[in-house]
Amino acid sequence: MNDSGHRILLGRVLGALGLRGEVRLESWTEPRSAIFRYQPWTLRDAQGNERTVTGVQGRESGKHVVAVFPDATDRDAAEALKGLEIYAPRSALPPARPGEFYWADLEGLRVVTVEGADLGTVSHLFSTGANDVLVARDAERERMIPFVQPQYITAVDLEAGIVTVDWDPEF
Missing domain, CATH: 2.30.30.240 (PRC-barrel domain)
Known part of the structure; x- marks a missing residue:
């Protein structure tokens, strides 16, 4: 099953971190920082509204991942991202290894x-x-x-x- 129209939920935005627009992500990829490899992302809010974003950068930090979105340059913009779910096309992920499954x-x-x-x-x-x-x-x-x-x-x-x-x- 490798339907290019199928999307995978990779994580979600937990909230702002600091004053420069960084956010904490919960990433369900392995390793957690691999989430950045699967862009573009589709971001979905609780009402089902979606938008696409590319160019998100980040790093692992403790039990979360810290990310910088291109359009979030301050704490207010970062806080507005809180709760967004992060999706990527299934086709963007590598094939599972034998005996492993997405x-x-x-x-x-x-x-x-x-x-x-x-x-x-x-x-x-x-x-x-x-x-x-x-x-x-x-x-x-x-x-x-x-x-x-x-x-x-x-x-x-x-x-x-x-x-x-x-x-x-x-x-």
Whole structure:
């Protein structure tokens, strides 16, 4: 799945830092500073308004990334960026290595158990710190399955659109 029209959420703007227009970013790339490689970015606010930006520069600093946007030259302009989500085209990211997956490539895939029970589709994934969690939803419920291979996630077939799990459908 490498749909060039598909966008990936890479991070968000946390708020202003200092007086010169710098902002703190939460980056979900690995390493965190890799977020700057995937420009142009589409910035989306809480109301769904979007704009494109290029030329953002930055660096890692502690647990966040510090960025300078070309059009934010003071604290007020930087504070106006707070809360914006940062998206990049899926096609801008390099191919995943064998055995690795972009979360966005898993969203929407069917989830079935090794016995063939249908658990719905991948709604989203999130990190707990200890491990990642795959959320499978069907019409009746939501299941949170640790993304631990091969113990719980036994196979991912992007071509067939299926994630196979060793998971009790009643859990």
